Every structure is written in C-alpha cells, then in structure tokens.
Amino acid sequence: MWPSPAEEELLDTISFDEWLIEPSTFIVKVQNNAMQDAGIFQDDIVIFRRGQKPKSGDIVIADVEGQWMMRYYQIEDSRPVLYPANGNYEAVRPEELAVIGVIRSVIRKY
Amino acid sequence: MLAHIDGDSFFASIEQSVKPHLKGKPVVTGKERNIVAAASIEAKKLGITRGVTLWDAKKMCPELVVLPTDYETVSLFSKRMYDIIRRYTPVVEEYSVDEAFADLSGLRRYHHASYEQIAAKIQNDIHAELGITVTLGIAPTKTLCKIATDKGKPAGLVSIHRSRIDDALVDVAIENVWNIGPATAALLRKFGMRTALQFKQRPEEHIQKLLTKPGMQTWQELNGMQTIGFEEEKTSYKSIGKSKTFTPPSNNKEFIFAQLMKNIENACMKARRYHQGAKSITIYLRTKEFRGHGMEGTVERVTAYPNELVDAVRTMFEHIWKPGYYRATGVFLANLQPLNPMQPTLFENPATLVKYTKLYGAIDELREHYGKHSVHLAASLPAQSFQHVSARGDMPIRRATTLKGETKRKRLPIPMLQVKLR
Numbered sequence: 001m002w003p004s005p006a007e008e009e010l011l012d013t014i015s016f017d018e019w020l021i022e023p024s025t026f027i028v029k030v031q032n033n034a035m036q037d038a039g040i041f042q043d044d045i046v047i048f049r050r051g052q053k054p055k056s057g058d059i060v061i062a063d064v065e066g067q068w069m070m071r072y073y074q075i076e077d078s079r080p081v082l083y084p085a086n087g088n089y090e091a092v093r094p095e096e097l098a099v100i101g102v103i104r105s106v107i108r109k110y
Numbered sequence: 111m112l113a114h115i116d117g118d119s120f121f122a123s124i125e126q127s128v129k130p131h132l133k134g135k136p137v138v139t140g141k142e143r144n145i146v147a148a149a150s151i152e153a154k155k156l157g158i159t160r161g162v163t164l165w166d167a168k169k170m171c172p173e174l175v176v177l178p179t180d181y182e183t184v185s186l187f188s189k190r191m192y193d194i195i196r197r198y199t200p201v202v203e204e205y206s207v208d209e210a211f212a213d214l215s216g217l218r219r220y221h222h223a224s225y226e227q228i229a230a231k232i233q234n235d236i237h238a239e240l241g242i243t244v245t246l247g248i249a250p251t252k253t254l255c256k257i258a259t260d261k262g263k264p265a266g267l268v269s270i271h272r273s274r275i276d277d278a279l280v281d282v283a284i285e286n287v288w289n290i291g292p293a294t295a296a297l298l299r300k301f302g303m304r305t306a307l308q309f310k311q312r313p314e315e316h317i318q319k320l321l322t323k324p325g326m327q328t329w330q331e332l333n334g335m336q337t338i339g340f341e342e343e344k345t346s347y348k349s350i351g352k353s354k355t356f357t358p359p360s361n362n363k364e365f366i367f368a369q370l371m372k373n374i375e376n377a378c379m380k381a382r383r384y385h386q387g388a389k390s391i392t393i394y395l396r397t398k399e400f401r402g403h404g405m406e407g408t409v410e411r412v413t414a415y416p417n418e419l420v421d422a423v424r425t426m427f428e429h430i431w432k433p434g435y436y437r438a439t440g441v442f443l444a445n446l447q448p449l450n451p452m453q454p455t456l457f458e459n460p461a462t463l464v465k466y467t468k469l470y471g472a473i474d475e476l477r478e479h480y481g482k483h484s485v486h487l488a489a490s491l492p493a494q495s496f497q498h499v500s501a502r503g504d505m506p507i508r509r510a511t512t513l514k515g516e517t518k519r520k521r522l523p524i525p526m527l528q529v530k531l532r
Binding site: 021023024025026027028029030031032034045047048050051061063066067068069070100109 | 128130131190193194237238239240241511513514515522523524525526527529530531532
C-alpha cells in the first residue's frame with residue numbers, strides 16, 4: 001500500500017465545530033431586523049464570544065439599562081455609541097453600557 | 111499546591127447567566143420536583159436553602175423566580191468550567207458537576223505567576239466567559255482545599271499555606287471536615303476533639319486506635335501530607351445504579367415494572383459503554399410514602415444484556431410487589447466484571463451469547479444515531495411513552511426551544527442566551 005498523498009493534507013483540517021464554537025461562545029436567536037444591512041435577519045442564530053472586549057466596529061450584544069440589543073459598537077469622543085444597520089432604528093448613546101459579548105458568526109439554516 | 115474550584119449556587123447562577131435579566135434577583139431551580147434544588151446568592155440571603163419546599167420558599171419571598179432544572183445547559187457549563195481549568199494545568203479531577211480539583215504544583219514558573227495568581231486567573235476566566243462565579247481554595251492537600259473553599263464562599267479565593275494550617279483549622283468544627291461523617295464526628299467529639307485543629311494535633315497513634323484508614327487519611331491530609339490522590343477519568347465502575355422518580359405516583363403494576371426495566375436498560379447501557387457486565391443485581395421500589403422494598407439476586411454469568419435479566423427481574427419484582435402507589439423504581443448492577451471475553455455457562459448454547467453480543471452491538475449503534483432508547487424491550491414500553499404530568503412551564507426554556515435541525519433528543523452543544531433583543 002502506498003501512502004495517499006492526500007493524507008498529510010487532511011491533517012490540516014478543522015471541523016465545523018472547531019471553526020464555529022470557540023471557547024466561551026454562546027448562541028442567541030435574533031428577534032428583529034435592526035442589523036439587516038449587516039446581513040443579520042430575524043430568526044438567524046448568532047454566535048458571540050462572551051467576555052470579549054469590543055473594538056470599534058464590532059457587532060456586540062449589549063445591555064443598555066436593562067434593554068438588550070445587538071448593534072455596531074463605535075467609540076466616538078471616547079464614548080460608546082450603538083449603531084443599528086437599519087434606517088428604521090436609531091443610534092443609542094447610552095449613559096451606562098455593559099457589553100456581554102462580541103458577534104463571531106451568523107448562521108441561517110434554510 | 112492543589113486547588114479546589116467550586117461553582118457558587120451553580121444551577122441558579124447558570125440560569126442568571128443565560129437569562130441576564132434575572133441577575134440580582136432571588137432565583138431557585140427545582141420546579142419539577144417541588145423543592146429547592148439550588149438557590150441563587152440573593153435567595154440564600156433570604157434564608158432559602160436547598161431542600162426547602164417551593165411552597166415555603168414562596169412564602170419567604172413572594173417574588174421568588176422558580177425555574178425547572180436545565181440539566182442540558184448545566185452540563186455544558188460544567189464541561190466548559192473544566193476546560194478553562196485545563197488551560198492552566200493538565201491534572202484536573204472532575205469531582206462533581208460543579209466542583210473540580212486541580213494540581214498546580216510546579217506550574218509557577220510556566221505561568222510566571224504565584225499559585226494565588228494562577229487561581230485568580232482561573233477565577234477571572236470562568237467569570238468572564240461563563241458569567242458565573244466560583245470559589246477557589248488553595249492548599250497542600252485536598253482536605254485543606256475544601257476547608258479553604260468553605261471559608262471563601264461565595265466568590266472568594268482563600269489560600270492555606272503550609273505554615274499557617276493551624277490558624278485555618280482553629281474555627282472549623284470537626285463535622286465540617288471533608289469525609290468526616292456524623293458518626294465519626296460524634297466519636298471524635300466524645301474524645302474531646304470539637305475542632306479540626308484539635309483533631310489535627312492529636313498524636314498519630316491515638317488517631318490510629320480510634321479510626322480506620324479513611325479517617326487516618328483525613329488526619330494526614332490536615333497535617334499537610336497529601337494522601338488522597340487524583341482520580342483519573344473513570345474507565346470502570348464497581349457498581350452502577352439507575353433510578354427514576356415518576357409524577358404522579360402510580361399503582362399500575364405493568365407501568366411500574368416497565369419503569370424498572372427502563373432503569374435496567376439504562377444501567378446495562380452504561381455498563382456496556384465501559385465493557386463491563388454484572389454478576390449481581392438489586393431492584394427496589396419506593397412507595398408514595400417513601401418506604402422502600404428491595405431485593406438482590408445473582409445471575410449465572412456476567413451480563414449487560416437486559417434480555418437476559420428480564421426473567422430474573424420479573425421473579426424478584428413479583429416477590430416484592432404489594433399493591434399500592436409507588437413513586438420511584440431503581441436498580442443496582444453490582445459485582446461488575448469485564449464483559450469480554452465472555453464465557454458461556456456449561457449448559458448454555460454459546461450461539462445465544464454470540465447473538466446477544468451482536469444484537470446489543472447493533473442496538474448501541476442505533477442509539478448513537480437515533481438517541482437513547484430508540485430500540486428497547488417490549489417490557490419497558492409503558493415507561494417509554496410516559497410523560498411526567500407537569501404544570502405549564504416545567505420544561506427548561508432551552509429544552510422547549512428546538513432550533514432548525516435540532517430534535518428533542520439531539521441538540522447543539524452550546525449554551526443559548528435567553529434575552530429579548532430590542
């Protein structure tokens with residue numbers, strides 16, 4: 001038996017699980033179209049990384065005074081602003097903000 | 111140095127983690143059993159503890175949030191907690207669903223950190239990534255670690271240094287020492303040892319006269335000698351027990367027998383997974399009034415095949431059955447031995463044995479694909495289709511939510527945040 005030349009290539013694959021499920025990732029079901037222009041729609045499943053510090057431009061899940069939202073996170077004048085990706089929603093400039101995690105992937109199963 | 115990691119109000123904290131709107135509120139789990147199985151820190155402050163009936167708990171706190179136990183999410187969190195600890199040391203013992211021991215010895219240089227700093231990192235990672243708090247105890251032995259954790263509850267980090275053991279033990283009552291049961295505690299108190307320190311300071315010969323080996327080990331552990339080692343992942347069991355409670359209690363004989371057989375199927379399944387079989391089997395029935403009847407029998411040959419046990423179990427069942435209402439059945443497979451190679455008994459047709467081996471090989475494969483109990487004995491049928499009578503909302507949210515492609519039995523192994531997104 002000759003070794004298959006494909007064998008060594010195979011060693012460098014990862015499973016979908018490893019690709020999607022990083023340590024500390026959670027899922028949440030999307031319940032509105034506030035991020036539709038970012039390609040995230042109602043009933044999509046979003047995978048986010050809990051406890052990750054957000055950078056400007058990340059999509060985050062955040063707690064704004066007891067209201068939960070998924071929005072773009074931006075730092076403007078060293079203050080956080082949450083931007084929607086949908087003209088029907090308004091930007092939020094929260095006094096208090098707790099980011100619970102940063103979005104890593106979106107899954108839509110047809 | 112060893113560490114003991116203990117999840118604070120584990121089941122209730124997990125609920126608060128996946129349902130962040132419950133943070134800061136008194137929450138208990140155990141709705142399906144009508145007693146408090148776990149209470150959040152806020153509920154504990156109101157005097158609500160494990161084992162209190164829900165009725166009493168509601169009286170103590172009318173706004174109490176009562177939830178069914180979500181075993182699925184709890185086991186995901188449990189596994190992640192162990193995984194986080196394994197980032198820091200490969201020697202981790204999964205002591206229970208919400209507790210672990212870890213050996214940190216020799217890892218200070220590798221992590222460029224003191225033992226306390228390593229422990230604090232574990233604690234922070236768990237908090238940041240899982241949204242729950244754990245208490246950490248660091249000490250030279252497991253028994254001392256447990257004492258350190260008790261002192262640190264909740265969310266603390268307590269370290270007992272070898273030179274400060276006495277200070278740590280002076281206010282610890284003897285019955286609160288790990289592995290000291292009520293009988294041993296009573297005996298030690300009789301001999302004037304009320305605290306862990308008094309016990310620790312007795313001369314070895316004196317303790318040797320009083321206690322057997324496990325008690326002696328505890329004495330050595332309190333004296334800083336590590337005598338209780340780390341348990342590797344289990345590869346075999348000495349006995350396997352399975353029991354199940356059903357609500358409401360039933361007086362239907364065939365249904366109760368079916369429950370018993372289902373337990374046997376479950377126990378055999380577990381035994382086969384570890385390539386073990388039983389030589390002895392115990393069955394028991396628990397009445398509505400919590401009285402138990404039991405009986406033990408032996409089988410001719412080591413087995414893990416329910417078909418071979420059904421006749422013996424039927425005979426034992428008929429023996430102990432009395433008409434009445436029952437709430438639970440259980441089985442114990444004991445005297446476990448390796449299942450392979452199997453030897454037929456003298457008067458047995460070896461082909462039967464081969465047949466069962468093949469049959470259950472196939473059943474176990476089907477189970478892998480289609481879920482537990484996809485193939486079962488006719489005798490357990492009445493138990494298979496049975497659903498617990500339960501009030502609305504008794505099912506954990508995660509269980510009641512089926513994502514596209516998931517089934518009731520097969521689900522994505524990832525925790526789901528339960529929030530209303532605006």
